[in-house]
Amino acid sequence: MEKELNQLRHQTIAPPKNGSGKSLDFIKPISVALAGNPNSGKTSIFNALTGLRQHVGNYPGVTVEKREGEYKVGNANCKVLDLPGTYSLNGYSPEEQIAQKELLKGGYDVVIAVVDSTTLNRSLVFVCQLMQLGANLVLCLNMSDEAKKNGQELDLKQLETLLGFPVIETVAHRGIGMEALKLAVQKVAANKAPQSRLVLGDRLTLALQRLCEKLPRTQALGGTEGYAWVAMRLLLDDQYTRELVQAQGKQGQEAIEVANRLRSTIEAETGDDIALFVMGRYYGFVDGLLREVVTRQPVENARIVSDRIDAILGHRLLGLPFFALIMYAVFWITFKGGELPMEWIKTGADLLGKSISALWPVGSDSVLRSLLVDGIIAGVGGVIVFLPNILLLFMCLAFLEDTGYMARAAFLMDRLMHIFGLHGRSFIPLMSGFGCSVPAIMATRTLENERDRLTTMLVLPLMSCGARLPIWMLLVPAFFAPTQRAGVLWMIYMIGIALAFVLAFLLRKTILKGEDAPFVMELPPYRLPTARAVFNRMVERAWLYLQKAGTTILAVSILMWVLTRYPQKQHFDIDAAVAAGQVHVIESAQAGQTSQAAAQGSATVPPSVPESERANWLTPEQVELRRNSESLIFSASGRIGHFIEPIIKPLGFDWKIGVGILGAFAAKEVFVAQMGVMYALGGDSENTTDLQTALKGMYTARVGFSLILFMLIATPCMATVAITRRESGKWGWALLQFGGLTAIAYVISFSFYNISGFFI
Amino acid sequence: MLNQSQKKETEPSSVESSVESSVESLSESLTESLPQSLNAHDLPSALEDTLETVYLLAREHKVASIEKIARIRAANPRETLQLVEQLQVLGLVDFGGKGRINNSDSFTLTVDGEKAAIRTFSRHRLLLRLFEEILAMPSDIAEANACAMEHSLNAEGMDHIEKFIEFVRNTSEGARIVGDFQKFIASKKSGQSSGLNSLSVAELKAGERAVVTEVRGRGAIRQRLLDMGIMPDTVIKVERRAPAGDPIWVRLQGGQISLRRKESEAIIVTQD
Structure with a gap:
């Protein structure tokens, strides 16, 4: 061997x-x-x-x-x-x-x-x-x-x-x-049955032997091999083991008493408490071992390169600016780097939609074609298009984690986090929250203290997750000039972070009061991660995202398609109005004179029409839009949207946004898919106005930002609610998270929309 | 003083061999006053003390007398006379050709006597410096201990003490150690439980190094510290602090970790 x-x-x-x-x-x-x-x-x-x-x-x-x-x-x-x-x-x-x-x-x-x-x-x-x-x-x-x-x-x-x-x-x-x-x-x-060659000194060995003999011979204690360990744990007064042994009846109780006696004897004889004594024996064994096997000691300052990097990145004054810079770089790579592949995916999805549409004769109204093109391809395609962003973000996060920089970030951030009752280690789950709340909430398990964990978990959805990225990529360019976009995006993330901190602080002051957990964190030397390791992590996360897109989102997209299509309206009010002469359709020849003017509506209306009547003169395209709108109002989703419209109106939202918000509960990114489906209704893909242009036409920047705020803060997706329930063990926490965040979102969006009204 | 001792070191043979031989002869004649434990080259302490006093008097007044010696040493003149007679037998004092002297008679040291006295006296002064200036003993206690110890140290032991004093006086580390020690003694006296060089890691400045003496606390925090290798006797160095001064970044034998103020307060260290 x-x-x-x-x-x-x-x-x-x-x-x-x-x-x-x-x-x-x-x-x-x-x-x-x-x-x-x-x-x-x-x-x-x-x-x-x-x-x-x-x-x-x-x-x-x-x-x-x-x-x-x-x-x-x-x-x-x-x-x-x-x-x-x-x-x-x-x-x-x-x-x-x-x-x-x-x-x-x-x-x-x-x-x-x-x-x-x-x-x-x-x-x-x-x-x-x-x-x-x-x-x-x-x-x-x-x-x-x-x-x-x-x-x-x-x-x-x-x-x-x-x-x-x-x-x-x-x-x-x-x-x-x-x-x-x-x-x-x-x-x-x-060849099993190892002979343990652990040498821990006579005192401890004898104590363990005596204790082993007293242990009840039951399966629960892990069989023969486990006895030495159970004896050690009992000697160390470990709560879990004590309860386990206690459950073994009278003999277990006796063993505990023996353990207590042995412990106090050792503590009295050595002057050390048991935990220190046992660790001392372990370290003693290891020291002896290393003296025999280390034939050459490592050089004193082996981490010299890593230490030099830390002298800058961990520097008291330079550390934070570099941290901010690194964060900025991460977002820059994610969003700027994702632009080109996003174009390719968009083009690909368009081509696919067109070629599928081409299978049906022109002008026919097939339910299957509509389901495929308007429901599935539009819905899922709208999600996959943001995959480059998600891949890039996770690549950056995996890189930061594998290099060891995440630990430095936790070191730099701990004081700040601590002010708000969070742990420096909360930083890593919170940072992962930028990817997806679900794994991030799972990552809060690294926090030892229950309260730290719950606090982090509850505020975590405020970290703008990867699924919200598609929403930002839709809304930010729709409402803001290219030069403002990076700044607005930065602001979105910062608002989320700031709110998370404030809420964490309030939680730690009220319902989650208590002691802090230990902050003892290893700072491993910087290591250059292999491309494969980063790639693996990136693909793993992306796969999770796609699985979500492939299952939940597809299901929800189809559900949404049904909700927006059925029940179908047979007779449109606009047609009746045209027939009754209340609304006039502008002749296509007239409309064709200046297509730009036509798009603006009344420009091509005959000069004879008085000012007050002009609103009743419509292009055929506008008539079509009216029909679509009526169809939506008539459909189930329109009815739900209309039902909640009075509630969300004070935030500047109309019923369509209401429908999108409902969809976002299924998964945040569904908001985008839903908006896409809604605005594509009834039209061929050739005539589909770009969603962003449509939104720009529909809403003011004020509504846009109010919507951004609402989407950032409100209503974590159902996966987040489910994972919070599982991680916290109680529905109460999950519902608190859900209800609390939605209420806060409402208040903030309301305040923004109404206060900004005075200035804009 | 150090020059003297160095000189002594380079040419010790003349003095020591002479003293050795004298002691040998002395031991034959005065066996009852010589404890067995004495080193061969050492004089009995009473003789050394007397010799030292003679030296001091001789240096100041050119001559010494039994009266003065007895007065300074607060001793019985008769006994003092016997001691001086013993010194004469060893050829260390010169009565100016007289066979016997009276209490008021003046006498001086021989060349050998002066060498032996310088040796003894420098020891005394060195020990006095060690006890009083470095170990911060009150002067009476320092004097008494110096007197007691100067006779029992051999040349090698004395040499090391000289080197130590040289280290403490001539190096910055030495001076710092003495400073810290004296503060420690002072704080002990004022009734504090731990002195200045027994502090927690939280009190260390960036770049400072110390040895762990105790890991306080219980349960999870303490166990984690022990798991990470923070055990008594390990060396810990504060590498840097976070922007707000907390947490701190420490270096241990097996790696680098960060700790919050609260945890670092549980680690008691000593700077030596």
Whole structure:
């Protein structure tokens, strides 16, 4: 085994493995768990192992991300679970609890402990805990290239001997060492029952032995292998374990008493409290280990380049301007860079619509054609057109996260966040909220304190999400001059952020009062992310977005198409008015004299018509628009829109906007699709006025901005409401979020619309 | 003073060998007054003290007398006389050819006697400086301890003390250490629980380095600090502060982390 491992250790590509007689040993798939610190490159290892054969879900009951995947080594099938990244298994945060429970539950043939080779000291203490758990371990020294560049040299053979399990050096993002890792996993799976070589000193060892004997022999405590861990946790007075043991009846109660006695003895004898004492033993073991295996120490200031960057980006005065600059760059790349591909998609969708329309004879009124072109292509196409923006935004966010800049941003922002009762770590979910509220709300799980988490979750929809981007891309150019657009967009985001802070502050002062959670955050060295890692993240997010577009949005688009089309009106009032002579249609010859004038209506009306009558002279196009409008008013959606119009009128909105707002609850971006469908009604795609021109014609900039404010603040989409309910565990919070934000939006839009009326 | 000691170091043989030989001869004649633990080249403390007083008097008045020595040392003139006689046996004092002297008779040091006295006296002055000026002992306690210690230190031990004093006086770090220590002593005296060089990480300035002595608090925050490698005896350096001074950015052996003021207050360090 040693020899093979050494051969494979630095190889990227596996030698062809022929199915041998041994394959029969591995008919059952090997179950593997990946454990490690955050920033250890655990996810890179997971991706390198499983490639595309993975899926992302959630742990039952909680919403910490659960990544599972599989790979083949030889004939063996390996199922891999990527545990949440934690610094210990102490169970203080939801992640730590899950990692602990998952590992205690057992059943994993192999646990791969992923450590960052440049922080061996701290990382190996975590490995000690895994050893204590009795896991069948493979130690994966990731980022070994970085450690070597720093001058660190290790005696791997010695390390393996001392630990008693295989040690593999890897560089996950370049795929180095992955085959050796797979092989080691296979070998360990075949030869289980490890002898723990953890040396924690006589005092602790004896105490644990005595406690182990007292533990009730029940399945709930995780079987033989788990006893050492349960004893340790009990000695450390861990609440979860204590309750677990307590539930085992009288014998459990006795064990707890023994643990309490042992603990006070140790504390009295050593003068240290138990937590410090145990950590001291772990660090002692690791120090001894490293003294034996580190053949060359890394140089003192190995992070010199990273430190120089931090001297600027983390600088007390320069840090924030650079942060603002970086944020600006992110938005610039997202919006400016997205323009050209958006044009292509628009053109493509138009062509598709036209070619589908061409399948039907000219002038025919087919329901199917209308459904395809006006419902599906117009709806979904209107969403996909913003995909470039979303891809670019997520690319930027993934880049910032993978380089390590996000942690610096949290460092810079914490004081400010803290003023408003938020945690510096809230910054990362909030920033992700610019992408999509749903994963961002899920990301609030990194906050250990329940109140911090709820506060962040509740205000998170105020971060202008990627789905609202299509709305901004529609409304901002429609109402603002090209030179103003970037500024207005910036203002939209800033208003959202400012409101989120104010609301967070109010929440922490009222219904979510309480203590702050610890802010102890690692600042890993800057690392250049691989294009593949950024690409993977970008595609993963984009795929989630598209799935939403493909399912929810398609369904809603069709529903909207139905709502806007049925019931159909047979006899239009405008036709009756023309027949009755109340409205005159301008002859097409007259209208054709000056097409520009025709568009403005009354310009081509015969001079004999008196001023008061001119409103009754219409072009055929205007008659058609009247018919469409009547058709809409008659349809179900028009009726709902009309029903709520009195409520939204004080904000400057008409019933059409009302219909769009209703649609936005399904998904924010549906607002755009809905507006598209509504304004395309009844017309061929050739005659369809550009939506933006239509909006510009319909509403003033004042209404436009009032609408922007409303869309920014109000009514998180149904997915957000659903995820908030799931994350907070209560409908109450989700409804508070929904109702509260909508009410605030109403007040703000109302104030803006009416106050601005005095100035404009 | 340091020059003297250096000189002594470069040519110690003459003085020490002579003293050694004298002690050997002395030990034969005066065995009862010599404890076994004494180093061969050392004089019994009473003799050294007497020699020192003779030296001081001789330096000031050219000559010394039993009367004056006894008065200065607050000792019995008879005993003092015996001690001076012992010095004479060792050839360290010169009675001017007389076989016996009276209490009022003047006498001086021989060349060997002066060398031995300088050696003893410089030790005394060095220790006095150490105790009084550096370790901030009250002068009476410093004097008493210097007197007691000057006889029991050997040449090597003395050499290290000299080097230490040189370090403290001639380097800025040394001066800072002494300053901090004295403030610490002062704060201890005024009844504070921790002195100036026992402070929390929150009190460190950007760029300052310290050793963790204690991680306070309980539960989640403390465990996280321990998990991140903040253990007693680890070196912690404040790298920088965030724009508003909080949180802070610290460097440890195994990486860099940021902490809020509240957490950093739980980490007690000492700057040494």
